[in-house]
Amino acid sequence: MGFSAFFLEKLLVIPHLVIAFTLGGTDPLIIGWEGKTLTFAVNHTSCGVSDEVVFGAIDASIALWNSVPTSGIKLARGATSTASTADVFAGVATDNPVIICDPAFSTTTGMDANFVAGVGYFAYGTPSYRIVRCFLLLNAEPGAKAAMASLPVELVNVVAAHELGHVLGLGHSGNVNALMYYDASDKEELRLAQDDADGLSYLYPRAELGGSPVFGCGTTFTGNGPPTGGGGLAGFLSTAFLIFGAWLVCRRRPTREST
Numbered sequence: 063m064g065f066s067a068f069f070l071e072k073l074l075v076i077p078h079l080v081i082a083f084t085l086g087g088t089d090p091l092i093i094g095w096e097g098k099t100l101t102f103a104v105n106h107t108s109c110g111v112s113d114e115v116v117f118g119a120i121d122a123s124i125a126l127w128n129s130v131p132t133s134g135i136k137l138a139r140g141a142t143s144t145a146s147t148a149d150v151f152a153g154v155a156t157d158n159p160v161i162i163c164d165p166a167f168s169t170t171t172g173m174d175a176n177f178v179a180g181v182g183y184f185a186y187g188t189p190s191y192r193i194v195r196c197f198l199l200l201n202a203e204p205g206a207k208a209a210m211a212s213l214p215v216e217l218v219n220v221v222a223a224h225e226l227g228h229v230l231g232l233g234h235s236g237n238v239n240a241l242m243y244y245d246a247s248d249k250e251e252l253r254l255a256q257d258d259a260d261g262l263s264y265l266y267p268r269a270e271l272g273g274s275p276v277f278g279c280g281t282t283f284t285g286n287g288p289p290t291g292g293g294g295l296a297g298f299l300s301t302a303f304l305i306f307g308a309w310l311v312c313r314r315r316p317t318r319e320s321t
Contacts, residue, residue, distance in 0.1 A: 082235050082236030082237040082240070082257055083232060083233070083235045083236075083237070083240070083242060083257050083258070083260055083261030083264070084232070084233030084234055084235065084236075084242075084261075085231060085232065085233055085261070085264075085265070086184070086228055086231055086232060086233040091191040092186065092191050092193075092231055092265075093190075093191055093192055093265065094135070094192065094193055094230065094231040094265035094266055095135065095192060095193050095230070095231070095266075096190075096192050097135075098134060098135060098136060099135070099136050099137075099138060100135060100136075100137050100138070100159065100230075101137075101138045101139070101140040101159075102120070102124075102137065102138070102139055102140060102159050102160065102161050102198075103140045103141055103142065103143035103145070103157035103158075103159070103160045103161070104116070104117070104120060104139060104140075104142055104143060104160070104161045104162075105142065105143040105144060105145055105146075105160065105161070105162045105163065106142065106163055107163070108163050108164070108165040108202050109163035109200065109202050109210060110163070110165070110202045110204060110209060110210060110211040111202075111210045111211050111218070115210070115215055115218060116163065116200070116210070116218075117139070118215070118219075119215070119218045119219045119221075119222040119223075120139055120161060120222055121139060122219050122222075122223070122252055123219065123222040123223035123226050123252070124137040124138065124139060124226070126223055126241075126252060126253070126254060127223070127226060127227070127230070127254075127262065129254070130254065130258075130259045130262050130263060132259065132263040132267070132268055133259070133262045133263050133266050133267075133268065134263075134266045134267055134268040134269060135230075135262075135265075135266035137226070140157075141157075143155075143157040143160050143162075145157045145160045145162065145197075146162070147162060147164055147166075147170045147199065150162065150183075150195075150197040153195065155197070158195055158196070158197075159195070159196040159197060159198070159229060160197050160198075161197070161198045161200065162197060162198070162199055162200070163199075163200045163202040163210070164199045164200065164201065164202055164203070165202045165203055165204060166203065167199065167201040167202065167203040167206065167209070168203060168206070170199065171199065174208075175201055175203040175206035175207075175208055175209065176206050176207040176208055177207070177208055178201060178208055179200075179201050179208040179209075179210070179213065179217075179218075179221045180198065180199065180200050180201055180221045180222070180224075180225045181198070181199050181225070182196065182197075182198045182199075182225040182226075182228040182229040183196060183197055183198075183199075183229070184196035184228070184229050184231070193229075193230075193231055196229040197229075198222075198225050198226070198229055200221070200222070216250055216251075216252070219252045220241075220249055220250075220252060223241060223252055224241055224242065227241060227242050227258065227261075227262075228242075230262065230265065230266075231265050232258075232261045232262065232265070235255075235257050235258065235261065237255055237257040239255040239257070240254075240255040240257040240258050241253070241254050241255065241258045242257070242258055242261065
């Protein structure tokens with residue numbers, strides 16, 4: 063597999079419609095996961111919150127993405143997992159994809175646990191350009207301001223749903239109303255905008271729509287450096303969800319958009 067810090071921005075203009083979603087990835091040919099169902103295992107042993115909160119956030123996020131009628135993929139929550147962060151970074155975890163509550167979040171990711179609430183990683187290879195591995199780390203560091211235990215349940219739900227969007231292959235949206243918009247400071251309701259639905263349907267169109275992207279080509283933006291950070295990040299792209307005080311902001315890491 064080959065990986066690099068590169069992503070495709072889909073900024074398309076159709077009469078009376080602007081499509082601002084972006085695709086995460088290292089090549090403009092990214093086509094997401096193979097198959098019609100993606101089942102997430104969950105390691106919830108160190109979440110620092112009740113099972114009701116963590117499973118509720120995951121289930122609500124899955125139901126939200128499954129509500130897109132033009133999408134050809136369905137998500138599900140599967141069995142509990144014993145996969146560790148070391149396992150997933152080394153590529154030896156038997157569960158894939160997997161969601162893990164990480165009590166050593168700052169050490170694992172190299173990010174500030176007082177500002178970063180969650181991070182999603184995925185990897186894919188050539189020539190298929192399909193995503194083949196992914197995992198989502200939720201901040202469960204004791205005492206950290208951005209840990210799940212420090213956040214209102216509504217914000218935990220938003221974090222989980224946004225990061226699920228990333229591991230499905232979506233980048234950030236330029237549409238301020240979208241769940242995948244980079245700044246979620248004013249988002250208190252868990253919902254998708256049409257732009258989120260368009261992005262998911264682009265990657266996973268229903269078979270009756272032809273099994274190929276439903277919109278045309280966009281433009282490419284190139285990151286200005288290789289992936290960086292702690293925890294053995296080589297080979298993975300990541301996006302983090304950051305909190306500044308009471309404000310939620312999600313930011314692509316380590317890829318930075320060219321100016």
